[in-house]
Amino acid sequence: MTEPTGDMGEPVLLQRFAAWLxxxxxxxxxxxxxxxxxxxxxxxxxxxxxxxxxxxxxxxxxxxxxxxxxxxxxxxxxxxxxxxxxxxxTLESRKRALASAATEVNKKLMAARKAIVEAKDVVCAQLDKYARAQQEIAGLDALVADSDVDAHLDVYRHEFKRHLDMLKADHGLALNSSDxxxxxxxxxxxxxxxxxxxxxxxxxxxxxxxxxxxxxxxxxxxxxxxxxxxxxxxxxxxxxxxxxxxxxxxxxxxxxxxxxxxxxxxxxxxxxxxxxxxxxxxxxxxxxxxxxxxxxxxxxxxxxxxxxxxxxxxxxxxxxxxxxxxxxxxxxxxxVKVPDTPLVVTKETAPHLDPPEGLLLDALNSVGPVSSTLRDSAESPSSARRLFQWWLIGVTAQLGRRVVGEAEPSVDIAAAVRSSESPSGDWAPGTALSPGEWLHRDSTWIAPWFMDLFGSVPQTDRAILRRLAAQQAESNRRSRS
Incomplete structure (x- = not known):
């Protein structure tokens, strides 16, 4: 029996499924x-x-x-x-990735700063308990004074920033390129x-x-x-x-x-x-x-x-x-289909995003005891309070006050800035507050939503908020310099 063949002289089966074979x-x-x-x-x-x-x-x-x-x-x-x-x-994705890297570096350095201070406190506690060695304790306090720790970390901060800035420049594309x-x-x-x-x-x-x-x-x-x-x-x-x-x-x-x-x-x-x-x-x-x-x-x-x-x-x-x-x-x-660039919450997007409940609670607990008034603001479903809620999540992560979750969104929201010029026309100068309430009043600008919150909470809460905002402003100033 003759084997059926196609037009090219090959068996039909082999010809018809040639692509698969x-x-x-x-x-x-x-x-x-x-x-x-x-x-x-x-x-x-x-x-x-x-x-x-x-x-x-x-x-x-x-x-x-x-x-x-x-x-x-x-x-x-x-x-x-x-x-x-x-x-x-694509350009925005690269911009977010570099911004997220800069934020993450700053978080890590702030956590390192916190860890160094805590390590010193552990040693000083043992010196006090078992030796009453006040002179040695004073020496360690001086060694790990805020200015000294920050000065050491600034070496790393400036070098890391230099490399990230180099990445921005090396592509030859403005991150806000127009057509x-x-x-x-x-x-x-x-x-x-x-x-x-x-x-x-x-x-x-x-x-x-x-x-x-x-x-x-x-x-x-x-x-x-x-x-x-x-x-x-x-x-x-x-x-x-x-x-x-x-x-x-x-x-x-x-x-x-x-x-x-x-x-x-x-x-x-x-x-x-x-x-x-x-x-x-x-x-x-x-x-x-x-x-x-x-x-x-x-x-x-x-x-x-x-x-x-x-x-x-x-x-x-x-x-x-x-x-x-x-x-x-x-x-x-x-x-390799890497995961999407982590969400970066900004002042524009924050009013439209509900913070994860557990994350917000962790951030609130990390700042210490607060009044029921501030806790209500932190738990309010109002869009007007979401800026504060996301800021609290971001600032407590940035300052190393809590452990940051692996899938946690990055937050790019500032309550105050150290600058000679206002970021926007509605930001209040630091001089709007009384002399005892804010350091660097002459070079500080405060976000309007923060001023509104600041005026609605008890004095004990104001001290907590002021300290967080001032530390964040100083941290951001250092990362820019």
Missing amino acids: QPGPSAEDAERSVFFKDGVIVLDTNVLLSLYEFTETSREEVLSALEQTAGRLWMPYQVGLEFVRGRRS AEDPILPRIAKLYGEGVGEQPDDDILRKRLEEAMAFRFPNKIPPGFSDSDKDTPLKSAGDFLLWEELIEHVRQLPPSGRCVLFVSNDTKEDWYEQRSGASSSRPWPSLVDELRRRAQAELRIETPPHFFGGIREFLDAELAADTYAEIERVSEALE
Whole structure:
């Protein structure tokens, strides 16, 4: 009996499931150069946004390398939409990360200061109990006087701050970059030229969303099914919309030599087959098969390190070893799906966020006995009191008065500042309080919400609040200097 064969002389079974029977793409594939020299190159949104993560020198080399592919780059409309929307959040994420690091460093140093004082107190208690050694106790008190401890810690504080400031400057991007100041956006626009997809019609978009949400995602058909739980269908279907645009675009190209090189940091299970017992995963063969069936085109999927290695090998792009190492570092950070940057509560967001009940209680207890009036303010559901509640959580953490939880939000709220100029027109000068109530009255500004609270609580509470606010203001002044 003759074995059925396909058009290429191979058994039908082997031909029909060729994508599944072949190994995943590797850097040594003989046909790989074709994708770089003749193929359509599609960069995922995360690859474009990662340009904002590079140092200025490496970013310039990466952009120069990408220019070697100009003319064959094509951007799906979905990628363009996500890119222009995501630029600002990427910059803000870096800004929050650096601000959070600075805050965390300050918390650690304040905790160290507290630990040193407490350690001295332990020794002095033993000297007093067993030796009545008042001279030695006085010597230790002098050794660990606030000014001496702060002076020693300032050495570390200034050095840590110098490195964080260097990180801010080394990227060559203003953290509040406007569109006009963004040096990356015009380079990307020039790189693609007219190679940007058009917005799909509403009826086409609706059909694609229905297919994604009703058929493909429930059956875990790649790509994009891992995002099915996002808050809107449009956000959930981003990868699938990109995929459909890619297929439609390739179908319109001349039939000879159709091939697509897709570059992405996304290696989740909705793009890559997670094979049990295998040393590594591979892009889903069903994606290769689908592009062959629907567009008669070949597909290759690579991560940025492999892609830029290919540019260097096949297109003679110059990439320094340091730049390539940075490509790998940025790509690895994006691949590993690190947890989101911890929430930073500010004076703008605090009125809209309820503090965790246990966290607020810990913060309140860490400041010592307080009146029922202040406790009521700390437990009030009023949005007007949430600023105080979040400030109390933040300041007790910053000053090392309590142990900070691992998942605890960072708080960037000040009750007072030491400065020659007011932070805002509604802040009260320190001279608004009586001479005995506040140190450095002539160089202090007090937040309006704090002044309101300050005037509504008993004198014992005022002393507690004044001490916390003044210590925070001094700590922030030191970290800025």
